[in-house]
Amino acid sequence: MSHLVHRSLHADPPLALRGEGIYLYDQSGRAIIDGSGGAAVACLGHGHPRVIEAIKAQLDKLAYAHTALFSCESAEELADIMVGHRPGGLTHAYFCSSGSEGNEAAIKMARQYFLEIGQPERTRFIARRQSYHGNTLGALSAGGNAMRRAPYQPLLSPAFSHVSPCYAYRDRAEGESDEQYVARLADELEAEFQRLGPDTVIAFMAETVVGATLGCVTALPGYFPAMKAVCDRHGALLILDEVMSGMGRCGALHTWEQEGVTPDIQIVAKGLGGGYQPIGGILVHGRVIEGLTGGTGAFMHGHTYQAHPVACAAAVAVQKVIAEERLLDNVQAMGARLEQRLTERFGNHRHVGDIRGRGLFWAIELVEDRAGKSVFDPALKLNERVKMQAYERGLACYPMGGTIDGRRGDHAILAPPYIATAAQIDEIVDRFGEAVDAAL
């Protein structure tokens, strides 16, 4: 009997004993393809020698020095890699230990920015329904995942309100063009600014591609520029959460590059360190930093393990491997193959309503009937069934159940490592297809 608080208190999960390349090995010695990198984390796969070497070398030199007095070489190098070339005007990086912590830092920095520039009346955030920004209370307040929020609703901050995500599969009206749908969403955001009082809004927050809550939902072309225009009109910031969808997962290092906007603050995690160490962070636009330096000159926030030397060393190695081995080319090529294979396998499947994603970040949405898009009964726990059927077939994937607001069906995400080969992509889709059929 385990003394560990597992995600489920009813069953002990299998043990993952070791990992190599795209494979995890469980206690029976069986090889399991890590077809989703956990939750889109293991972008380099497992056991990469360069990353392991970098971690060991950092440990030999320095494991920890408190940031109240010191910076360290690996954190400086990582910041340099991330923003030294000022992508989109982002000039500074803050590193923490997770995506939730990154969201907390983004929320607090955005608030502090307006305090410092003399706009203390800005106290509100507008985020989106059916989104996820993390499980700590600030990040959970920002998120719109009804199921995750429900038990903690009385503890969540009223500083956050929510508008609709860009979810064309379900929310675009009959006969509505892409442009009309995007314009309607921009109007909805504008109306929310007006309801709150435009001068009270700090920022609009969104996942650039919606991850676990909806399953790889990309925005329509023009959506992010339209939302940014609303923010600009009212002097509010744009905060983009790329914890799951960024760091190359969608084929560009930053997914906003594909959307035609630059965020004021970007949140990164998962693919930053590829799971070799717990690390997240925020990348901050120069104008926000200027606001902070013009005021108290300090970010009134911090954690004991921020910019941790070993975590930063791991992330430096991960990012160097991605750049030097030109892995984003592989993400694009294998992403196209994954899309093609998924379309062949599920394009006419009577229980697959939508196949969507970008790069090596793809999901299928499961529905009871395709025409009506009706969702399966959540009591069926389809997500658990898909997960275990896949595991039995030697595949780890990332299925999610329908939300309690019934606004979407179950979905399952595939997010293979950036090193995946064509044969491995085919194998992943074959096993995934069998698992879905067996689960339904």
Ligand code: PLP
């Ligand atoms: N933001 C997004 C978009 C995520 O997908 C996640 C995790 O899945 C988080 C934030 C929270 O990250 P973490 O679990 O590392 O705290």
